[in-house]
Amino acid sequence: MKKLILFVFVSMLCFSSMAKEGMWVPTLLEKYTIEEMQQMGFRLSAEDVYSVNQNSLKDAVVIFGRGCTGEMISDKGLLLTNHHCGYSAIQSHSSVEQDYLSNGFWAMSQEEELANPGLTAKFLDRMEDVSDSVFAGTEQLEGDSLQAKLDYNIRRIQQQASEEGKYEAIVKPLYFGNQYFLYVYQVFTDVRLVGAPPSAIGKFGGDTDNWMWPRHTGDFSIFRVYANANNEPAPYSEDNVPYKPKNWLPISMNGVHPDDFMMLMGYPGTTQQYLPSQAVDMIINQSNPDRIKIRTAILDIFSKHMEQDPKVRIQYASKYASTSNSWKRWKGEIRGLNRLNAIMVKEAYEADFEVWYMQNDTLEEAYASVLPQFEQLYINLQPYEKANNYYQEIVFKGIDIFKLAENFPRNDKGWNRLDGEKQGLVRKALDQKMTDYFDDYDLGTDQELFTELLRLLRADLDQSFLPKEFTDLLAKYNDEKLIRKVYQKSVLADASKLKEIVAEFDSKAIDKLQKDPVIKLYNGLRQHYQQNIERVYQDIKSNIARVQKQYMKGIMAMEKNAQLYPDANFTMRVAYGKVEGYQPRDGVEYSHHTTLQGIMEKYQLGNPDYIEVEKLKTLYETADFGEYGEDGQMPVAYTASIHSTGGNSGSPAINAKGQLVGLNFDRCWEGTMSDIMFDPDQCRNIMVDIRYVLFIVDKFAGAGYLLDEMDLIRE
Ligand code: ARG
Ligand code: GLU
Numbered sequence: 001m002k003k004l005i006l007f008v009f010v011s012m013l014c015f016s017s018m019a020k021e022g023m024w025v026p027t028l029l030e031k032y033t034i035e036e037m038q039q040m041g042f043r044l045s046a047e048d049v050y051s052v053n054q055n056s057l058k059d060a061v062v063i064f065g066r067g068c069t070g071e072m073i074s075d076k077g078l079l080l081t082n083h084h085c086g087y088s089a090i091q092s093h094s095s096v097e098q099d100y101l102s103n104g105f106w107a108m109s110q111e112e113e114l115a116n117p118g119l120t121a122k123f124l125d126r127m128e129d130v131s132d133s134v135f136a137g138t139e140q141l142e143g144d145s146l147q148a149k150l151d152y153n154i155r156r157i158q159q160q161a162s163e164e165g166k167y168e169a170i171v172k173p174l175y176f177g178n179q180y181f182l183y184v185y186q187v188f189t190d191v192r193l194v195g196a197p198p199s200a201i202g203k204f205g206g207d208t209d210n211w212m213w214p215r216h217t218g219d220f221s222i223f224r225v226y227a228n229a230n231n232e233p234a235p236y237s238e239d240n241v242p243y244k245p246k247n248w249l250p251i252s253m254n255g256v257h258p259d260d261f262m263m264l265m266g267y268p269g270t271t272q273q274y275l276p277s278q279a280v281d282m283i284i285n286q287s288n289p290d291r292i293k294i295r296t297a298i299l300d301i302f303s304k305h306m307e308q309d310p311k312v313r314i315q316y317a318s319k320y321a322s323t324s325n326s327w328k329r330w331k332g333e334i335r336g337l338n339r340l341n342a343i344m345v346k347e348a349y350e351a352d353f354e355v356w357y358m359q360n361d362t363l364e365e366a367y368a369s370v371l372p373q374f375e376q377l378y379i380n381l382q383p384y385e386k387a388n389n390y391y392q393e394i395v396f397k398g399i400d401i402f403k404l405a406e407n408f409p410r411n412d413k414g415w416n417r418l419d420g421e422k423q424g425l426v427r428k429a430l431d432q433k434m435t436d437y438f439d440d441y442d443l444g445t446d447q448e449l450f451t452e453l454l455r456l457l458r459a460d461l462d463q464s465f466l467p468k469e470f471t472d473l474l475a476k477y478n479d480e481k482l483i484r485k486v487y488q489k490s491v492l493a494d495a496s497k498l499k500e501i502v503a504e505f506d507s508k509a510i511d512k513l514q515k516d517p518v519i520k521l522y523n524g525l526r527q528h529y530q531q532n533i534e535r536v537y538q539d540i541k542s543n544i545a546r547v548q549k550q551y552m553k554g555i556m557a558m559e560k561n562a563q564l565y566p567d568a569n570f571t572m573r574v575a576y577g578k579v580e581g582y583q584p585r586d587g588v589e590y591s592h593h594t595t596l597q598g599i600m601e602k603y604q605l606g607n608p609d610y611i612e613v614e615k616l617k618t619l620y621e622t623a624d625f626g627e628y629g630e631d632g633q634m635p636v637a638y639t640a641s642i643h644s645t646g647g648n649s650g651s652p653a654i655n656a657k658g659q660l661v662g663l664n665f666d667r668c669w670e671g672t673m674s675d676i677m678f679d680p681d682q683c684r685n686i687m688v689d690i691r692y693v694l695f696i697v698d699k700f701a702g703a704g705y706l707l708d709e710m711d712l713i714r715e
Contacts, residue, residue: 020577020641021678022565023268025174025181026050026058027127029574032563037576041261041656048658049265049574052126057658058572059247061265063122063185064650065089067570069266070121070223071652073251073660074709077225077243078194079121080693081650082665083202086221089116090196104198106703113192113224115236121225122168122185123245124572130157130171134180157182174566175556176274176549183571188243190226190236195703197221197696198613204599206609207324211332211669213590215637215686216599219665220693222706249652250711251690252659255630256579258592262640263576264664264685266651268568271675274552276371277346278378280676284337286382287389288330290460294393295327297452305445315440329672336673336682345677353551356558367554373547377540384537387465391529394453395522400437400446404492405522407433410514412507423506430502438495447487451479467528470521490518570647577641582684584670593689596620596634619699627714628695636692639668639684645675653687659713662687 024033030046050058064070068085072078083090087101093114094100107113134157138149154171161169161184168185196202201218209215227243228234256262272279302320306313337343350371357367395402407430409415418426458466458474477485491497491513501509513519556564565573581592600620602610619625625634644651644664653662664687667674671683694712698704 020680020683021643022563023271023568023573023575023643023645024565025127026265026572026574027129032565033574033576037261037263040576040578042263042576043656044658055247057247057249057265057654058124059245060249061124061572061652063120063267064223065119067269067647067649069648069650069652069664071265071650071660072225072245072248074248074711075244076709077227077245078248078706078709079191079223079225080652080660080663081221081223082219082663083196083199083217083221084219084665085650086193086196086223089114089119089193089223090221092116093193100196101199104196104201104701105193106195106701107193108703108705110224110242113194115190115192116223117236119189119191119223121188121191121223123188125167125184125186127181127183127572129179130182131179133157134171154180172569172571174569175564176545176552176567178549178553178556179566181571186233188225188227188233190234190240192224192226194222194224194706195697195701197701200611200613201616201696201700204610205602207321207328208607208609210321210325211328211666211672213584213639213668213684213686214594214598215666216594216602217637217665217688218692218696219688220663220696222697248711249654249660250658250713251694252655252657252661253627253691253694253712253714254661255635255691256593256638256655256661256689258579258581260579261576261656262579262642262661263574263654264642264644264648264651265572265574265654266644266648266664267570268573268575268645269570269647271568271645273565273567273676273678274548274555275346275676276374276378276548276551277343277350278374280337280342280346282378282382282385283676284334284343287385288334290386290389291393292327292330294390294398294453294456295323297456298323298398298449299327301445301448301452305442305448309442312442312445315442316445319440328669332669332672333676336670336679337676339682340673340677340679342673342677353554353558357554363554363557366550370547370551370554374544374551377544377547381537381540381544383462383465384533384540387461387529387533388537390457390461390465391525391533394457395525395529398453399449400441401450401487401490401492401518402522402525404434404437405519408513408519409510410523412510415507415510427502427505430505431499434495434498434502443493447483450487451482454482455479465528465533467524469524470528473521486517486521490516492516492518568645568647575643575648577643577685579638579640580684581639582641582668582670582682584668584682590639592640593638594636596625596636598636615700624699625695626699628691628699630691634692634695635689637686637688638662639686641680641683642685643674643678643683644685648685653690661690663690663693 027050029049034046048056050056060072062070062079064081064085068081070079070081073080090100090105093105134150134153136153138146141149157171158169161167161182168187169182171180171182173180197218202221204217205215209217225243226240228240231244234240299320302316306316354371357363454474458471463471487493491501579592581590583589600617603612623632628634644667648664651664652660653664655661664685666686668684668686671679674683694707697706
């Protein structure tokens with residue numbers, strides 16, 4: 001009896017659609033969610049959110065760069081996104097003399113805006129379910145021939161939709177390949193930087209506050225999309241004019257209040273909501289702990305050297321931030337999943353699945369083997385998952401000198417086929433890579449990473465996953481000797497010698513480099529990985545994907561009356577919830593919003609992630625908040641119970657009337673398990689209040705002229 005109750009309770013928890021869980025396909029709102037959204041206060045129709053017949057909210061939301069979201073906020077192409085999304089663009093215009101990262105940048109006219117080669121803004125023209133065309137003619141096929149036919153169909157659909165390159169068309173699987181959708185984008189390539197606050201505002205709180213609430217980061221930057229005279233995408237040109245988008249978001253000056261309806265539109269990257277218990281077990285007990293252990297070692301070494309040397313602190317700031325970002329999320333994920341009893345919840349759901357199968361004798365037999373196959377496949381995967389994580393984190397990402405080694409050709413076959421001109425281009429590209437690499441490289445730091453991480457690799461992995469030359473080498477040399485005989489003997493550790501080699505790079509140099517002790521060591525590890533780990537690992541993974549597709553099909557059949565949203569796959573989604581705080585732990589209650597006062601309080605702590613900005617302090621002290629404040633306070637950030645993930649950075653937070661009120665940039669740490677299992681009590685996304693953005697633009701930066709372009713709603 002007890003067990004039964006647990007099952008019922010647990011399966012409700014698992015897939016009964018909680019009001020706030022889910023990342024919904026915009027074309028399916030009418031079918032699935034619009035009613036609930038309206039019950040929660042939303043005043044618009046599904047057609048107002050997504051339509052191909054009229055301008056809709058979707059026309060104002062873009063893919064910014066390679067992994068973020070942005071939105072249109074004026075009829076002259078003004079685009080709002082996060083500071084951390086615009087970061088590399090801002091950085092690329094910064095130098096010691098004009099340090100836009102530290103001081104901020106504000107174009108005071110369109111002429112002063114800065115071009116960013118390579119940066120794009122992609123507008124979704126339309127999306128549609130193309131499952132029938134993708135599956136056409138595949139009914140009798142299996143294995144490789146099935147895949148080949150699917151690929152062929154997908155290519156044809158994409159080619160047709162692209163209209164000779166006018167659009168970028170991409171077909172993506174949903175529900176593990178049980179459905180396919182086509183996405184057609186118009187890609188703009190002239191995207192200019194308009195404004196960014198100083199990092200002490202845009203990155204305020206740094207890694208201390210990352211993934212945390214209460215938060216005070218003014219995480220925004222502003223760009224402008226340009227088009228040719230016909231309002232079409234065009235490469236950068238002085239003749240280009242601001243793009244007039246089909247739609248842009250009106251901005252509400254009325255603020256946000258507890259229980260307000262709130263919606264995000266954007267491009268969430270990856271979630272894994274439908275994993276079996278074995279996979280969740282592996283994440284909690286193996287993959288995350290392994291990766292955390294390695295990155296803890298890396299971060300400790302970074303910290304030590306960054307504390308000792310201010311130059312290293314600047315060089316390694318960005319490496320530290322990106323290494324610690326996932327490290328901190330993985331820790332939160334373990335805690336959150338354990339708190340939810342996630343493994344047990346999944347096991348109970350699997351028991352339901354089994355009962356469902358047994359009670360229905362008309363079902364495909366393939367469902368019977370799904371769970372036993374998972375069981376076996378995850379046992380098989382286990383050692384390879386570990387080895388893969390160690391190689392990825394240590395050999396391919398952790399040690400800088402190995403990343404440098406990866407840039408050089410391993411034999412002269414390709415090189416000899418190039419003509420003189422092309423060879424010159426390769427030399428130039430290599431030289432540029434060297435320059436970038438050595439700019440952010442510190443010998444002492446990397447040497448310590450080299451010995452520490454290689455020892456860890458050796459100690460934690462089974463012998464069979466390591467090349468013999470490697471284990472022999474580590475047995476023979478102590479750390480000091482390893483540095484002297486390998487690292488310091490390598491030309492890769494010597495910037496000026498390496499530059500000389502690259503300047504006269506030819507097939508002789510390639511030969512010589514193959515004898516370099518670091519390159520030899522790296523190539524040995526790499527080859528061993530490819531031959532003894534990668535192939536088996538990928539093979540098991542693709543078998544898991546096949547079983548997961550069948551499992552998903554079963555889940556959808558079993559729950560045909562439930563609303564199951566597909567996992568995030570970096571396509572446009574709508575998610576919604578309410579403005580609310582939460583209780584992170586017993587006895588603690590978090591409010592839904594923060595104010596400028598909290599920034600002043602953090603200034604007192606002496607933490608280098610809380611850098612004082614004189615002018616902001618003055619504005620606070622004189623309470624000079626203009627029309628942006630509320631009740632004598634200046635709002636900064638707020639939380640809502642909206643299901644979001646990486647890629648949602650820069651997503652517009654839209655109120656019940658379809659107006660912009662915030663800019664999404666993070667999630668709360670206690671809720672980071674939402675990529676695997678959502679908890680309406682603990683999962684909160686974090687947004688900058690749009691009034692803080694406007695306050696910084698107008699009062700702080702004096703770029704109030706930008707506000708004249710926007711539709712500010714005051715009633
Ligand atoms: N946690 C946010 C995200 O996942 C922000 C990351 C950038 N900031 C940082 N301090 N590392 O992207
Ligand atoms: N900061 C994340 C991003 O860059 C969003 C936070 C999250 O993972 O929800 O997309």
